[in-house]
Amino acid sequence: MTEGTHLASVLIFLDCLLDTRLATLAVIDDALARRALLGNYHQREEDVFDGIEPETFRRLYRERDINTLRHATITTLTTLLADFTRTLAGIVGSRPWLDGARLLVNTWPYRIDAATLEALQAAITYWCRGHMPVEMVSHTPAQLTPLVVKASFDMLFMYDYEEWLDMHEQAFHRTSLADINVVVPALYFNHRPDEATLQKFVHDGSHPFAAMTILTSAFVGLELIDVRYFSIAQPAGRVST
Numbered sequence: 001m002t003e004g005t006h007l008a009s010v011l012i013f014l015d016c017l018l019d020t021r022l023a024t025l026a027v028i029d030d031a032l033a034r035r036a037l038l039g040n041y042h043q044r045e046e047d048v049f050d051g052i053e054p055e056t057f058r059r060l061y062r063e064r065d066i067n068t069l070r071h072a073t074i075t076t077l078t079t080l081l082a083d084f085t086r087t088l089a090g091i092v093g094s095r096p097w098l099d100g101a102r103l104l105v106n107t108w109p110y111r112i113d114a115a116t117l118e119a120l121q122a123a124i125t126y127w128c129r130g131h132m133p134v135e136m137v138s139h140t141p142a143q144l145t146p147l148v149v150k151a152s153f154d155m156l157f158m159y160d161y162e163e164w165l166d167m168h169e170q171a172f173h174r175t176s177l178a179d180i181n182v183v184v185p186a187l188y189f190n191h192r193p194d195e196a197t198l199q200k201f202v203h204d205g206s207h208p209f210a211a212m213t214i215l216t217s218a219f220v221g222l223e224l225i226d227v228r229y230f231s232i233a234q235p236a237g238r239v240s241t
Helices: 020-028 030-037 055-061 065-068 081-093 112-125 144-154 161-167 167-172 195-203 208-216
Strands: 008-013 102-104 134-137 155-158 179-184 220-225
Touching: 008 081, 008 144, 020 030, 020 055, 020 065, 020 179, 081 102, 081 112, 102 112, 112 134, 144 179, 161 167
Parallel strands: 008 102, 008 155, 102 134, 155 179, 179 220
Antiparallel strands: none
16 A cells, blocks of 8 residues: 555556457467467467467567557456456445555556547546546556555556566565565466476476465465456357366
């Protein structure tokens, strides 16, 4: 919580609300995006797609820009904003030391003009159904040090969390975010463990994602959820298999 404001603050990256992974593929070639959706896109365990080298995709994703946003569609997470913000507003309302809550949308790394920013804010406010105010901000991952996060936010949603963790590895030794929920996709970012390694985890009674949560629990409250929440929203009634 931001000291002195008495507001519960949730920071969510715009890349969580818009599927800029699929948009990156679409910018290259619509056929790549269609091919990804015909595969296991909503059940993937890593951002590896047929028809493009992983390193090429990662490079182009790092270079995403306003044109990428033009190709992006809303994620399942966006469709859940109304329920999430209503629930959070109810929790905050039962805590007299808090004056309210706010949703801060981090637009980094995009350079967005004022009119587009206003339109995005209006759209996200609509998705929240007015349960809490929405503010548009821009913070680089480097600026989001553990000290800044601890002083400013109660909860984070981010997609590229592994790079952020690595970037601030030393700072986490000085500042713990164990009491801050950081909601991220259950994905392997470097490489998926081979089958032998996976079988060892299963034999030991855990899964690599569960192990990751346990290993980081001392310094950050990492919460890994299904990647489908960070992926293009599917038609109502359709269930991923």
